[in-house]
Amino acid sequence: MHDLTNAFAETFGLLVSLDADLLEIVGLSLWVSGLAVLIAGLIGVPLGALVAIARFPGRWAIVVLLNAMMGLPPVVVGLAVYLLLSRAGPLGPLGILYTPTAMVIAQAILVLPIVAALSRQTIEDMKLEYEDQLRVFGMGPRGMVSTLIWDARYSLMTALLAGFGRAVAEVGAVIIVGGNINHVTRVMTTTIALETSKGNLAFAMALGLVLVTIVTAVNALVFSLRHTATRSAYA
Amino acid sequence: MLDRGNTSVAGRPIADLAFEEARPEVRPVVGQNIRIARDGRLLLDVDELVVSGSGMTVLMGPNGAGKSLLLRCLANLVAPDSGTITWGGCQPDRARAARLGFVFQRPVLLRRSARANIRHALRAAGVSRGEAAERADQALAAARLSHLSRMPARRLSGGEQQRLALARAMALRPECLFLDEPTVNLDPASVAAIEATIIAAGRSGTKVLFVTHDSAQARRIATDILFMHDGQILERGEAARFFDAPGTAAARAFLAGDLVGEPGPEHRVRTA
Numbered sequence: 001m002h003d004l005t006n007a008f009a010e011t012f013g014l015l016v017s018l019d020a021d022l023l024e025i026v027g028l029s030l031w032v033s034g035l036a037v038l039i040a041g042l043i044g045v046p047l048g049a050l051v052a053i054a055r056f057p058g059r060w061a062i063v064v065l066l067n068a069m070m071g072l073p074p075v076v077v078g079l080a081v082y083l084l085l086s087r088a089g090p091l092g093p094l095g096i097l098y099t100p101t102a103m104v105i106a107q108a109i110l111v112l113p114i115v116a117a118l119s120r121q122t123i124e125d126m127k128l129e130y131e132d133q134l135r136v137f138g139m140g141p142r143g144m145v146s147t148l149i150w151d152a153r154y155s156l157m158t159a160l161l162a163g164f165g166r167a168v169a170e171v172g173a174v175i176i177v178g179g180n181i182n183h184v185t186r187v188m189t190t191t192i193a194l195e196t197s198k199g200n201l202a203f204a205m206a207l208g209l210v211l212v213t214i215v216t217a218v219n220a221l222v223f224s225l226r227h228t229a230t231r232s233a234y235a
Numbered sequence: 236m237l238d239r240g241n242t243s244v245a246g247r248p249i250a251d252l253a254f255e256e257a258r259p260e261v262r263p264v265v266g267q268n269i270r271i272a273r274d275g276r277l278l279l280d281v282d283e284l285v286v287s288g289s290g291m292t293v294l295m296g297p298n299g300a301g302k303s304l305l306l307r308c309l310a311n312l313v314a315p316d317s318g319t320i321t322w323g324g325c326q327p328d329r330a331r332a333a334r335l336g337f338v339f340q341r342p343v344l345l346r347r348s349a350r351a352n353i354r355h356a357l358r359a360a361g362v363s364r365g366e367a368a369e370r371a372d373q374a375l376a377a378a379r380l381s382h383l384s385r386m387p388a389r390r391l392s393g394g395e396q397q398r399l400a401l402a403r404a405m406a407l408r409p410e411c412l413f414l415d416e417p418t419v420n421l422d423p424a425s426v427a428a429i430e431a432t433i434i435a436a437g438r439s440g441t442k443v444l445f446v447t448h449d450s451a452q453a454r455r456i457a458t459d460i461l462f463m464h465d466g467q468i469l470e471r472g473e474a475a476r477f478f479d480a481p482g483t484a485a486a487r488a489f490l491a492g493d494l495v496g497e498p499g500p501e502h503r504v505r506t507a
């Protein structure tokens with residue numbers, strides 16, 4: 001019990017003093033997950049829009065696949081990316097295994113189906129309402145996609161934030177492809193796992209608190225976005 | 236194409252002419268041998284309809300007569316089971332679509348400001364950024380909506396939303412303006428504003444095709460009438476003559492406010 005009390009005190013100390021190691025780890029976490037969401041968004045939103053708008057045989061299979069992949073286990077994604085990037089793998093010569101780049105790739109793959117599937121749903125719903133009107137304007141597929149993406153902007157931002165929440169909180173993928181190397185690929189989740197197993201509870205708890213705060217802040221942001229959008233009837 | 240060029244340009248500043256001339260014509264909108272059947276029931280059965288010239292044609296008839304369906308077919312929003320639609324003698328295409336304005340019963344407004352709604356439609360039709368902004372402001376002023384220019388369009392009242400949808404359609408300077416019961420559920424002031432706008436449009440060279448089941452409204456605005464019943468156009472001609480002496484029992488019953496009876500056997504099971 002005494003140890004635990006000490007640990008809490010130490011945790012508080014680390015947070016208040018803005019411990020350099022702590023900041024580095026938090027910074028890398030935000031950078032890796034942020035970049036991964038950016039990449040997933042740049043690919044996933046147009047992809048979702050395309051699937052929402054296009055009519056082609058086998059479309060339903062893609063919809064089902066996207067929805068199913070929303071629940072991809074992070075360790076499996078980590079393993080797949082590991083196989084790709086390992087020395088014997090097809091992308092081995094790039095030599096990026098155990099770097100933040102590898103972690104960004106793994107998390108982008110993890111988040112991509114979430115962003116694409118949510119975008120598809122949002123844009124398809126909106127298309128039902130807009131399609132006739134946009135056709136009357138003489139718009140082609142490209143004009144429709146850009147109009148729908150802009151008009152769905154609040155819901156799409158929500159999808160991106162959901163993706164970020166998932167990326168920043170996962171351990172499985174980043175630990176496999178990043179390797180949890182001190183000062184190189186150590187992020188919040190992997191450090192919590194390591195420090196807990198080493199018995200360094202204070203550091204683990206400090207990171208845990210930061211992580212929970214970030215995830216809560218992201219959810220608060222989602223909520224306020226929704227609220228803003230609803231108030232101006234843009235949701 | 237009797238009045239190509241003359242009427243569509245009448246009363247507009249010279250500066251607009253180049254833009255108007257560059258766009259392909261949508262008139263006449265012609266439907267031939269249009270048939271649509273669902274579940275063995277013939278919903279639409281129109282041998283020929285030519286929408287050309289200018290003025291206000293009201294497409295009227297009871298609910299389920301096929302008025303909206305015909306309008307959507309002519310606007311290339313619904314593909315008929317058989318038959319052809321042509322715009323200006325050609326297959327409907329995107330370049331011509333912007334010359335055919337369509338106002339739906341429930342306005343479809345984008346999740347943007349009132350002004351951005353009009354601007355976006357103009358931009359989609361290939362109008363330059365600067366001109367689109369200018370014409371959006373003119374359209375809002377003409378519709379007396381300038382004070383709501385920056386409001387999110389979907390927060391406007393029902394009447395304002397429909398007036399905005401009409402202003403947006405008018406901003407594209409359509410040759411043909413199709414309206415599908417645009418004033419249902421609106422307050423009298425909004426109805427009057429919308430009727431005044433489309434009557435003016437019809438007089439200044441636009442061809443207006445207005446769907447309604449409200450015969451009082453048809454009397455107020457129509458120059459010509461198309462009377463539909465059970466998927467067919469039963470009567471067509473001048474409004475005054477139609478209201479004085481409707482030629483069919485269905486039209487007489489409809490104008491008398493009766494329920495038009497069940498379709499006769501000759502209409503019933505003729506699948507296309």
